[in-house]
Amino acid sequence: MSKTRIRVGMVGGGGTAFMGTVHRIALRFDDRYELVAGALGSNPDKSRADAATLGIAPDRAYGSWQEMMEKEAARADRMDAVIVVTPNFLHFPVAEAALKAGFHVICEKPMTTTLDEARALAALVEMSGKGFFLTHTYTGYPMIRQAREMVAAGEIGTLRRVEAEYLQDWLAEPVEKTGAEGAVWRTDPAKAGAGAIGDIGTHAYNLAAFITGEEPTHLLAELSSFVSGRKVDDDAMILLRYGSGAKGAILASQVLTGNGNNLSLRVYGDKGGLEWWQERPEELWFTRLGAPRQLLRRNGAGSTAAAIDGSRVPAAHPEGYLEAFANIYRDAADAMDNPALTVPVPSVVDGVRGLAFISACLASSGQGASWVPIEN
Ligand SMILES: NC(=O)c1ccc[n+]([C@@H]2O[C@H](COP(=O)([O-])OP(=O)(O)OC[C@H]3O[C@@H](n4cnc5c(N)ncnc54)[C@H](O)[C@@H]3O)[C@@H](O)[C@H]2O)c1
Structure with a gap:
């Protein structure tokens, strides 16, 4: 493995932006990256000033992402990869420009705002031969990776049902009207x-696909906008059908009071079941048919190889969100150093699936919540 640090440039993530901060912490965990360039915001002066506070050299503190691509591409010590942590509508043009200029891409989800863009990006990744890593945070948790290995090893048998819930309450009121950071662009279609x-x-x-290894073929979605005047859905109830005969359900809402970041997942087969809750990420509950419910702990007895590999400290020394994110960065670095390597990081293909899911949800809900195919 090369020990050369991967030089990265960040687009978005200036000031108090949420994800930019998380990415910068995650990339420093294993000392595999160096943040050398940035176009951190839409205002050129602020973008350069924010870059200075992060120690980015003045000649690499750019006023726009277009300027960053052009000037970095011309440097002998050019960056290797671009991190995209902007609002969703900029993911496609920024990632497209980065790939065309020969940079790897680490991109936030959802990968694009339309399925057509997602497909175009997948074709471009294929053509460019560059790495593309989609930061679905939760795939970095050791116990999620353990659940995936246990399902693949047949521990729960043939999949019957997967249930995933992601519930929040921070959009329960029309906070976008007060200009709340992150809420304005998120509620603008x-x-x-x-x-x-x-x-x-x-x-x-x-996450459901990551753990089960199965992709649903059809869905039925009922989307609502509970907050008056909101132009995007803020609540979703979705049913899934799999080609194998398995069934699934996804609940996603940002208006359910009392929920902070309440992501949970339950997977059931004919031989057993697994349960995980993001707010207690070190624990995975496993029940083998006919046996008592069992609590598996990160890096503890019964850990699988992926869970051990994803753990940084011994069992019972709590790890969480930032370590999970750092695992994604570490694995992406491995793949950039050795493109032949397969790493458990969501790819551009998963990004297309995400947009196919969104597109099918909109179609189904628009037709009065009817079953529709998911067209990846
Ligand atoms: N993986 C996760 O768990 C997770 C969590 C939250 C958000 N996200 C995703 O991360 C992305 C950013 O979300 P956020 O919550 O950090 O949003 P945010 O509003 O906090 O930050 C967005 C940043 O993009 C910058 N920006 C806007 N226009 C720009 C431009 N033209 N050029 C350069 N920068 C520009 C803003 O100045 C800001 O710094 C979104 O795609 C979101 O879906 C992912």
Whole structure:
């Protein structure tokens, strides 16, 4: 493995932006990256000033992402990869420009705002030969990776049902009207593409596939906008059908009072079941048919290889969100160093699936909540 640090440039993530901060922490965990360039906001002066506070050299603190692509591409010590942490509508043009200029891409979800863009990006990744990593955070948790390995090893038998819930309450009121950071663009269809189904539903949908290894073929969705005047969905109830005969359900909502970041997942087969809750991420409940319900702990007895590999400290020394994110960065670095390597990080293909999910949800709900095919 090369120990050369991967030089990255960040687009978005200036000031108090949520995800930019998380990505910068995650990329530093294993010392595999160096943040060398940035176009951190839409205002050129602020973008450069924010870059200075992060120690980015003045000649690499850019006023726009277009300037960053052009000037970095011309440097001998050019960046290797671009991190995209902007509102959704910019993911496609930024990632497209980055791939065309020969940079790897680490991109936030949902990958794009339309299915056509997602497909175009997948074709471009294929053509470019560059790495593309989609940061579905929850796939980085050791106990999620353990659940995936247990399902693949047949521990729960043939899949019967998967249930994923992602519930929040921070959009329970029309906070976008007060200009609340993050809420304005998330409730603008042109900038977000969709509401709760894109913002958090795609995480639940991705996680269900990540763990089960199965992709549903059809869905039925009832989307609502409970907050008056809101132009995107803020609540979604979705049923899934799989080709194997398995069934699934996804609940995603940002208006359910009392829920902070309440993501949970339950997977049931004919031989057993698994349960995981994001707010207690070190625990995975496993029940083998006919046996007592069992609590498995991160890096504890019964850990699988992926859970051990994803753990940084011994069992009972709590790890969480940032370590999970850092696992995604570590694995992406491995794949950039060695493109032949398969890593458990969502790819551009998963990004297309996410947009196919959003598109099918909108179609189904628009037809009065009828069953529709999911067209990846
Ligand atoms: N993986 C996760 O768990 C997770 C969690 C939250 C958000 N997200 C995703 O991360 C992305 C960012 O979300 P956020 O919550 O950080 O949003 P945010 O509003 O906090 O930050 C967005 C940033 O993009 C910048 N920006 C806007 N226009 C720009 C432009 N033209 N050029 C450069 N920068 C520009 C803003 O200045 C800001 O710094 C979204 O796609 C969101 O869906 C992912």
